[in-house]
Amino acid sequence: MSEKPPYVSLHVEESPSNAKSNPADAGAAFVLESKGTWYHAGFHLTTAIVGPTVLALPYALRGMGWGPGLLSLTVAFLITYYNYMLMSKVLDHCESKGRRHIRFRELAADILGSGWMYYFVVTVQATINTGVSIGSILLAGDCLEIMYTDLYPDGPLKLYHFIIIVTVVLILLSQLPSFHSLRYINLASLVLCLAYTLLVVIGCIRAVTTSSEF
Template identity: 70%
Template sequence: MASPPAPRRDADADAGAAFVLESKGEWWHAGFHLTTAIVGPTILTLPYAFRGLGWGLGCLCLTAMGVVTFYSYSLMSQVLEQCEKEGRRHIRFRELAADVLGSGWMFYFVIFIQTAINTGIGIGAILLAGECLQIVYSNLSPNGSLKLYHFIAMVTVVMIVLSQLPTFHSLRHINLGSLFLSLGYTFLVVGACVNAGLSKNAPPRDYSLESSESARIFSAFTSISIIAAIFGNGILPEIQVNLNFCFIF
């Protein structure tokens, strides 16, 4: 495949953007960047989503949303490549939106939406990571003196350090480690569930939905909203721009 055009090097070019646009990644880097971007805290809510929809409808909705999401990724990837062929290589969603939809209010609208979502995700991820560390610490040292806010502060410092890395390519080793941890967690949970299900002391299985109709409706909509966002991520342009070849899903 043809290599993408080199970034502009004129005096008016953004030095930071020019550095980011130096593509160094390979296709397998995109694989674990995308996987770790999707596999997040939202995955932990899937059992609740299936609890509200049931096995049949839950699997159907999850499959349908996966097809829709990855088809959307494919379309966006093609748009990014087309813009690149025309000499406009984008590294952020807001730049892509301004190019496709116009550089007026849409640019600031996307910035507002992204800021709101990223703020919520950032706060939630820090709190969740702090709570997880506290659980591990409590099991290892039941009488320890560290409190939850200590672990939240630790996670915040780590996040600040990671945010200083210049490109997504700089995170490739960290994301690879995250991928292995995610796979390990998945296998452990599946194995534990199978073992619990086959155990003689297994709790009784109950796959029934809520008893009242209103509760079933609320649970169904909550479950659909969870599944709708389960495969989403906001870093597709950043992933694609770090590849040293044109990439189409």
């Protein structure tokens, strides 16, 4: 007999205010009582989506040319849009039945109706998060080393120093209670992403203009 999947109920007896008395629901109650606004959500979503992978797309697709490159980006956009639309409809359906999910593992367990699926999704999420965290730390440390060596070619700091610095910063940030606490950091990240995009566009236009002159 399969286990009943956990979920956050919208009924009065299990509302966020009453969930405070239950330690198992403390995290859900905290999230549901968030004071964030829609533009705070925009900061968080942009920062989550526009990561190193997306920023590296121009370099990754440069060998494909304009036609195949734009086609690949369009296909990726359509697939991503369909996935988010499908997930939104599923979440709305569950919420209309009195179950509001705020975690992927709970949503998967509710949809597939199997207790083992809950733990399967937990394992997959933990694996992905571990890989992304390690990759982000290494990439950030490498970028800091590049900037450092440009400014101080004979400086004493090595790559592992910057990896330690990034790791310590991430450990400190991980102690913040919620994404809402990161809203100003994510706003700065959004500004940097827009600045990066602007610089890439200007650089591409300049490269095309310069090459056409010769």
